[in-house]
Amino acid sequence: MVRLDSKKNKLVLDLKHKTGKQLAEMVLQAVYLYGAESEEDKAILRQMSRMIQGEEPVVSIDLKDYLKGGNND
Amino acid sequence: MIEFSNLSAEGFMPISRVFLTNYRGLNISMEEAMLVLHLLDHSWFGNRDFPSAEYFAKKTGKSGQTVRAYLRSLSHKGYLTPIRNELGDKTFDYSPLLGALKDLAGVPISDEEKPKPMHDESPKDSLKQLIDTSLEMAKDKSKKRAPIQTKPAHWRRLQAFNDKTPEQYNAKDMEFVMAQEWRKKWQSPAPRFFGRDMKHTKDLISIYGAEVVSDVITRCVIDWETIAPKFNIKGYPSMPIFWGFRNSIFPLMIDGELATKPSWGSQFTEEEDTPEGGEIGW
Numbered sequence: 001m002v003r004l005d006s007k008k009n010k011l012v013l014d015l016k017h018k019t020g021k022q023l024a025e026m027v028l029q030a031v032y033l034y035g036a037e038s039e040e041d042k043a044i045l046r047q048m049s050r051m052i053q054g055e056e057p058v059v060s061i062d063l064k065d066y067l068k069g070g071n072n073d
Numbered sequence: 074m075i076e077f078s079n080l081s082a083e084g085f086m087p088i089s090r091v092f093l094t095n096y097r098g099l100n101i102s103m104e105e106a107m108l109v110l111h112l113l114d115h116s117w118f119g120n121r122d123f124p125s126a127e128y129f130a131k132k133t134g135k136s137g138q139t140v141r142a143y144l145r146s147l148s149h150k151g152y153l154t155p156i157r158n159e160l161g162d163k164t165f166d167y168s169p170l171l172g173a174l175k176d177l178a179g180v181p182i183s184d185e186e187k188p189k190p191m192h193d194e195s196p197k198d199s200l201k202q203l204i205d206t207s208l209e210m211a212k213d214k215s216k217k218r219a220p221i222q223t224k225p226a227h228w229r230r231l232q233a234f235n236d237k238t239p240e241q242y243n244a245k246d247m248e249f250v251m252a253q254e255w256r257k258k259w260q261s262p263a264p265r266f267f268g269r270d271m272k273h274t275k276d277l278i279s280i281y282g283a284e285v286v287s288d289v290i291t292r293c294v295i296d297w298e299t300i301a302p303k304f305n306i307k308g309y310p311s312m313p314i315f316w317g318f319r320n321s322i323f324p325l326m327i328d329g330e331l332a333t334k335p336s337w338g339s340q341f342t343e344e345e346d347t348p349e350g351g352e353i354g355w
Contacts, residue, residue, distance in 0.1 A: 025084055034087075
């Protein structure tokens with residue numbers, strides 16, 4: 001469900017589990033509510049949400065590409 | 074073993090701690106804050122459209138009327154902008170609310186996201202002063218805290234005062250007139266007008282007119298240091314004092330003779346007027 005990867009220094013949410021999906025949804029919602037500035041930002045976050053919920057085919061997306069300043073982590 | 078699956082069935086909602094720790098500073102009450110949380114949650118799940126008052130009523134268990142009062146209050150505070158949707162129905166735009174949150178967090182915000190209190194496109198300093206004064210007056214002295222004003226009547230009263238000219242002021246408005254000058258001069262909460270003060274103010278308005286009463290109160294507060302010794306008044310200006318001295322302060326101020334005409338008690342200080350053996354009486 002939730003795994004901390006020490007080597008890659010990452011927290012991994014397993015989207016095969018419903019709880020993992022809900023937690024991922026919450027993360028996206030936080031970015032949507034407090035971080036998204038334009039309709040495009042919101043659209044990509046909604047699309048990611050639909051992918052998580054299985055309503056759309058999943059593709060790899062990195063929000064880093066959409067953040068202000070480009071390569072901010 | 075972690076048992077989490079049942080709790081996570083409905084999902085979670087992220088709440089910014091900036092909002093949780095600062096909503097009081099934004100003059101948002103606890104009930105309004107809960108409404109804001111429902112609104113933020115709706116904005117993610119639903120559509121961009123603002124939910125109806127009935128939606129909030131269903132979620133919170135409050136009546137539609139109560140919810141509408143909270144929404145109006147948030148609107149008066151500038152966090153919601155009343156607009157019409159495509160169907161022409163009344164609704165709200167909540168981008169100023171999100172703008173206020175971002176502002177608190179130090180994120181630069183656009184002009185349209187800036188809160189516009191009381192529907193004023195360009196809030197004037199005088200309006201801000203009026204709001205600050207009214208909130209200061211609402212302070213509960215015994216508890217040393219300012220109650221959050223959620224009643225739309227409070228904001229309607231401020232709006233009405235702001236729209237009026239001095240000749241339209243009523244007794245309640247005189248409380249604001251005095252409080253504003255008081256705050257400018259002494260930076261402390263002005264005395265409230267209670268039942269008897271309201272009656273006296275009403276009587277003064279009927280005798281001298283609202284514009285004169287407003288002018289006299291303002292000038293008295295401004296020049297209190299010179300006026301008080303002239304009438305041998307101990308203490309700060311208040312409605313009982315204005316009422317008690319209505320036959321001296323008001324006529325002298327109206328005629329502009331406050332500085333020249335002798336006032337109460339001044340004849341006793343001038344000793345040259347009473348030469349030796351020249352006293353009147355037995």
